[in-house]
Amino acid sequence: MGIKENCFKKSLWVFHLSAGSCNNCDIEILDLLTPRYDVERFGMKLVGSIRHADVLLVTGIVTKKTKARVLEVYEQAPKPIIVIAVGTCPCTGGIFTSGYNFAGPLDKVIPVDAYIPGCPPKPEAMLAGIVKLLSQPPKSGNPRTTSEAQP
């Protein structure tokens, strides 16, 4: 196991980015921090800057206006970074696919490591998704193992 995989073993620091969401997934993510779910016991916490983060959680559809910002945030992220699409919107676009301001599902914009569908996914589902992602062996070509991953 290389040093890059090793750094994802414990205490993931998470940066949350709302691309164009309805707040639903966002408050469920915040819910994870509060006493019932309390992910801080695993050392996970929300950080204020992408430069400190191991994980980038993206919620909401990527709108035409946020597309450039999402890219910018991804570029500023220290590589390797895990990108997780939380909710139906970043996974597929869901109900907003036909909207004129829809700039594609998240994986058309930046590489995505895990998809957590649901509208909104329950906090348990988010935890399960992260556990699943971390317990699988890293694939070659997976953006989190290639530091030069370009969107």
Next chain:
Amino acid sequence: MGKKTIVPIGPYHPLLEEPEFFKLYCDGETVVDMEWETGYNHRGIEKICESKTFEQVFYVVERICGICSTSHPFAYANAVESIGAVEIPVRAKLIRSIIGELERVHSHLLWVGLAGHFLGYNTVFMWAWKYREPVLDMFEIITGNRNSYAMFTIGGVRRDIDENKASQLIKVLEDVKIKTDLLVGAVMDDPVIHARLKGVGTLTAKDIHDFGAVGPTARASGVDIDVRRDDPYAAYDMVNWKVITVKEGDVFAKAEVRLLELYESISIINQCLQLLKKEKEGDIKAKVREIPAGIGIGHAEAPRGEVFHFVKSDGGNSPVRHKIRAPSYNCITTFRRSCIGGTISDAAIATAAVDPCYCCTERMIQVYDHNSGKRTMSAAELIKLSQQKTEELNKQFSAKDRS
């Protein structure tokens, strides 16, 4: 005027969950001017609604906002039912009110928590969100989902509340009431919170009228408006409750209004549940064959204020025009009055006090200057943000002389 410093906040910053951009012009610690820019969340919902059938639109408008995800279907249902002059069954009216008020309980608890977080009282944040969990559980029991309940349909509701669920709900509400007492005690008696919130972000009744603010923001400045009483819909004219108003208009008053509204909401739900018990079995949905041509206007009191929906039908399957106005749209404009003149550190709580909901509000993609016709937003200047997102929100950078 001395040298002015610009403090950009956003679009991605740790203060709020949603992307929005504020530019505070500061002279020393004092905010002398501010600009804000929204539009990041614009998803084109009004246009999407025109491509859906009347039934399907419920699930689109529900996703305007995840926190007030009943108020939009509520207002839309009122609008569509006013076109067709649909009379909905009493049982459906009661269930609609119960869901609407339950949502207010969860939303106000959420706000109290976030406000505590902004002030640095993370204990209040944790408490309030912990007390909110049983309410979400109740939502899951009644509607099947913690958020986005999908309860409403034209002519009624989709799921019934039976005896078993009603008794569970009463138990949860008793518990929430006890916890609300705790929170009220913690907030109202804390000298630091008094010092921090009193006289901050004050809006007078005139400001409210000037900017057209609605909801708890208006009621905290002594403006006595509430759609639930002024134009009763659902079951609000069948129960006894009062509109909470406070005179002061500062952030403390807004917190007070929201905390006291929790009691009113709990009382409304309890009364509705009693009426529901008396009603026994009954239809929860009126049969609606078609929506005739015409225009319908519906409004509902969301936790943040009045939600307004305009629907135009040509007698076909789907709306030909759907216009939505969310409460934050009115309330956000009051930032200019509430933040300017205060310190930067108070700007955060003054903006949070109206419980802004940007996903409700997003209307435009680009902002054009009225006079020059030029695009006022510049991507490069906005994007500086990401690096600066530490807890130190007030750190000043990019000094610029505007004089």
